[in-house]
Amino acid sequence: xxxxxxxIFEQAGxxxxxxxxxxxxxxxxxxxxxxxxxxxTLSPSFVTxxxxxxxxxRQQTGDIVAKLGKELAVPxxxxxxxxxxxxDQLVEVxxxxxxxxxxxxxxxxxxxxxxxxxFTPHPEGLRYAGELVGLIRKRFGDAFGIAVAGYPEGHxxxxxxxTDLDHLKRKVDAGADVVVTQxxxxxxxxxxxxxxxxIVGIRVPVVAGIMPIVSRSGIMRMAGxxxxxxxxxxxxxxxxxxxDEQVAKIGIDWATQQCRDLLDHQVRGxxxxxxxxxxxxxxxxxxxxxxxxxxLAHMARG
Ligand code: FAD
Numbered sequence: 001x002x003x004x005x006x007x008i009f010e011q012a013g014x015x016x017x018x019x020x021x022x023x024x025x026x027x028x029x030x031x032x033x034x035x036x037x038x039x040x041t042l043s044p045s046f047v048t049x050x051x052x053x054x055x056x057x058r059q060q061t062g063d064i065v066a067k068l069g070k071e072l073a074v075p076x077x078x079x080x081x082x083x084x085x086x087x088d089q090l091v092e093v094x095x096x097x098x099x100x101x102x103x104x105x106x107x108x109x110x111x112x113x114x115x116x117x118x119f120t121p122h123p124e125g126l127r128y129a130g131e132l133v134g135l136i137r138k139r140f141g142d143a144f145g146i147a148v149a150g151y152p153e154g155h156x157x158x159x160x161x162x163t164d165l166d167h168l169k170r171k172v173d174a175g176a177d178v179v180v181t182q183x184x185x186x187x188x189x190x191x192x193x194x195x196x197x198x199i200v201g202i203r204v205p206v207v208a209g210i211m212p213i214v215s216r217s218g219i220m221r222m223a224g225x226x227x228x229x230x231x232x233x234x235x236x237x238x239x240x241x242x243x244d245e246q247v248a249k250i251g252i253d254w255a256t257q258q259c260r261d262l263l264d265h266q267v268r269g270x271x272x273x274x275x276x277x278x279x280x281x282x283x284x285x286x287x288x289x290x291x292x293x294x295x296l297a298h299m300a301r302g
Contacts, residue, residue: 002103003075005145005177008046009205013297015045015269017180017207020068020276022052022060031276032064038278040072042285043292045269047072048106048147051079053113062093066100077147078102081110082132086124090132091139104145106180107132107171111225119157130171137175148172150179150206152193156227169200178204180271183211183222185254186231187261207269208262212280213251215244252280256287263288263300270296 008015018039023029049064061078069076078097080090097105109129112119121127126135133146148171151164158164168179179202184190187208194206213219216238223230230238234254241247262270272281290296 002069002101003145004103004142005077005147008075008145009178009268012301014263014267014300015205015207016042016293016296017046017048017269017271018042018044018274018281019048019050019271020064020274021050022057022064023276024057028276035274035276035278036068036071039274039281041292042282043294044072044074045293046075046077046104048077048079048104048271051081051108051110053081053111054084062097062100062102065097065102069101075104076102077104077106077145079106079108080132081108082121082126082129083110083113083119084122084125086122087126087135088124089122090126090135094136094140094144098140098143102144104147105136106147106149107136107176108149128167128171130167130174133171133174133176145178146176147178147180147207148176150181150193150197152181152184152189153227153229155182165196165200165202168197169202172202172204176204178207178269180207180269181209182226183209183228183273185228185234185258187258187265189229190262191265205268207271208267209271209273210255210258210262211273211275212248212255212284213238214248214275214277214280216241216247218275219247219251248280252283252287255280256284259284259288263296266300 023032047068049061051061052058065076065078107129126132129148150168154161154164190208197206237250274281
């Protein structure tokens with residue numbers, strides 16, 4: 001049986017995890033296979049695969065997670081969102097994950113589909129990620145490890161950052177084992193968030209979400225979606241870049257600096273949003289002087 005989050009985070013030292021998304025075309029599937037093979041040498045602590053906003057990629061999440069687990073021989077987590085699902089359907093998906101041997105879930109509310117301005121729950125479904133955590137614990141006990149999302153800069157729907165943190169606390173109290181943050185580009189936002197988590201009594205590990213910028217259009221889309229702030233120093237460099245190759249170099253530089261600083265601050269874990277590419281993550285490890293995740297964990301211990 002795969003290790004669940006409580007066992008993964010029980011051991012000393014930082015974790016280093018990679019996130020993938022289900023590819024939309026057979027060509028992209030082939031590329032993902034190749035990228036995963038390249039990332040194998042980095043021996044991540046666990047890998048995860050996102051759950052699509054709707055449509056056919058949703059069925060792929062479990063299959064990809066099961067395959068990633070075998071190929072990389074590491075623990076895995078499947079993401080699951082409440083969007084468009086009744087409670088019965090959510091339980092059905094979870095039962096499928098369990099049969100596939102998936103031991104961890106990233107439990108999320110999800111975003112409103114592109115043609116809707118606000119999130120509307122399924123009439124027989126759930127409104128918040130905390131309710132999904134509760135459903136998993138009620139129906140499956142401790143069979144799954146559970147991660148939930150945290151927002152160092154606040155979630156885009158919430159005006160009040162204090163209530164945002166109360167909502168995060170509720171998710172943790174409902175049974176989450178770990179918080180994985182939204183991507184951020186200024187570590188001060190993360191350190192402040194971790195401290196605020198401590199103040200409201202969140203005791204589970206808080207893992208930093210890092211996304212190396214790989215293209216100008218990509219970062220505009222992501223920043224628009226999740227509301228991440230681009231610090232002036234980073235924005236200045238991106239604006240001056242003349243092509244995507246330069247943008248990717250800047251992205252790797254910036255993410256490497258973020259990781260180095262996080263390691264110096266004994267971060268509990270770093271979750272890389274790989275965007276299904278291996279090169280940026282591999283280059284960050286190389287620049288940090290680490291052969292694999294064990295070497296990075298050693299650095300985090302100082
Ligand atoms: P929630 O925790 O439910 O929060 C949503 C909003 O409701 C917040 O503003 C919160 O403050 C508020 N809220 C929460 N609980 C309560 C309550 N009890 N009462 C009142 N207000 C409340 N999206 C996907 O579609 N697929 C993925 O696979 C995916 N993976 C992700 C992984 C990570 C690590 C992160 C950070 C995000 C991911 N997302 C994914 C995006 C995520 O679905 C969106 O950010 C979404 O808008 C919120 O999801 P949530 O689980 O944080 O929601």
